[in-house]
Amino acid sequence: MPPMHKVSITALAALLLTCPARAETPGPFGIGRVATPAEIAGWNIDIGRDGSGLPPGSGTVSHGRAVFEQQCAACHGDKGQGGVGDKLVGGQGTLATAKPVRTVGSYWPYAPTLFDYIRRAMPQNAPQSLSNDDVYAVSAYVLNLNGLLPADATLDAKSLAAIKMPNRDGFSGDPRPDVKNPACMSGC
């Protein structure tokens, strides 16, 4: 067999081998592979402000108090008054004062964000370790401490998404440039 022919067969074989991969990833460079639904489900922990993405499960305020005392109180205080960690409770009505207190109750615009953040980042020493039920429970307790949920309440995806936070309409977009310096050069 002439050498040229051999090369062509090798090239053809290489093309055939790469074709199935390109069929799966037909992007311009054919780099990477398609992610499976199971892989995406395992990593996608985003919760929308409307509650989209909230998982099944539920938790009560009273169970949340127990979980909070065990997992959260060391940094946030037993009543969410703050310590090494942020103050979580109070501050409503202070945002326009000289000393605004920004908490879940006074500042956070959307309740489902509470579930999102606690699940992804808390407790700080062991994030993503709480069960979904425990995250619902802790969210319920923090909302209860802020007067936004009754003490006998049970929180789930639907009820969490239904809560209207006091500061929901407190945000607006970026108006900058908002400050003008006349750039005086002499006799200023």
Added chain:
Amino acid sequence: MTEPTNANDERDRTVTSRRHLLRSGAAVGGATLAGALADGLAGVSEARAQTDNLPPNVPEWMKAPGDPMGSQLYGTPSPFEKNVVKNIPKDLPQYISAAGRTPLQDLDGIITPNGLFYERHHGGVPTIDPAQHRLMLHGMVERPMIFTMEDIRRFPSESHIYFLECSGNLPYKKPYGKTASDLVGLLSCAEWTGVSLKLVLAEAGLKPEAKWIVAEGADAAALTRSIPIEKCLDDAMLVYSQNGERLRPQQGYPLRLLLPGFEGNMNVKWLRRLHVTAEPAYSREETSKYTDLMPDGSAREFTFYMEAKSIITRPSGGQRLTTRGFHEISGIAWSGHGKIRRVDVSVDGGKSWREAQLQEPVLTRALTRFRLPWHWDGEPTIIQSRAADETGYVQPTLTELLAVRGDNHFYHNNAICPWHIAEDGEVTNAANA
């Protein structure tokens, strides 16, 4: 001459003396030696250093060979520069979600050495094996994708010099800090190498309803920020190298997002996931944090760009002019909106201003070094710089900012930073007066 007022001259001289003792074969253990030097020999070495190594004498470092090749497999600065380190507050309640500053007043040029690049972490610095790191790209795309680091490096690469600045980089309330690093040290600049984000997005194919991309880090905070699609399709990069070497762990090794001109925390480090969506995530970091409170109690959200800003780094707070006469005023300017067009400097408390010289090349969304020759007559005065960018925007004074935003705004303070120079040459922050 400009000197740091807290320069540890004695310690510096001890280093010379230590080398000298080691060469003369002093059989003393390292720790004991260091202790002895600190305790009693500093004075001796000081006297010797002042005469032995100066003309007409031949300095000791010429009388014996220096350190052999391979003494350091990864080079570190001279021991005489050991005080040039990150500026990390000593009294923080915790150091897992915290920030460390670049010592801007000790640096020249526009590139920040990787070891001195400012840091801000929200859940500590993870140690990530690049072989086990994956980038997932999903949501409103034709094909959800997973990329290995090897995959990412196969894409066409590009390099650009950009600054990075934390949005909380200058307080609105007193105390305003003493040194340039205290004031605006949450700022650094590097040459970044990686792939244009739009090339990676094309591999997955964006659906028409794609308007935002939610980026998530693989750290213990799983930090999440939403990026408008326009930025993702413009100059956004996925970066794996910084100043020629792979990213440092503190800067997101093995992969980070780089959004030129956008506030630091959006440049998500340890990037593991890009979720293409129709609206922002409204994550904790873009609602309860990194939003700007106004005097009426409302707050601004999605304040992405860092506006034009500058600071004189030499002479600056903590330094001292040791003599009257000629001094070069030098500093840095930058704007998230593009190139710096000019920098004006005042040496008379803001009564008059002169245009400073800009060091070429002036790059978009990078630090720009400015310089102005100056003759100090020995009288107390205030010096300050004022940057303008290519959009025509001019850096404001703190007074002008406070009048519009109030002092609870917290982020995005780009005020002019005035330095007071006393009769004895001591430089302090005039804003604290």
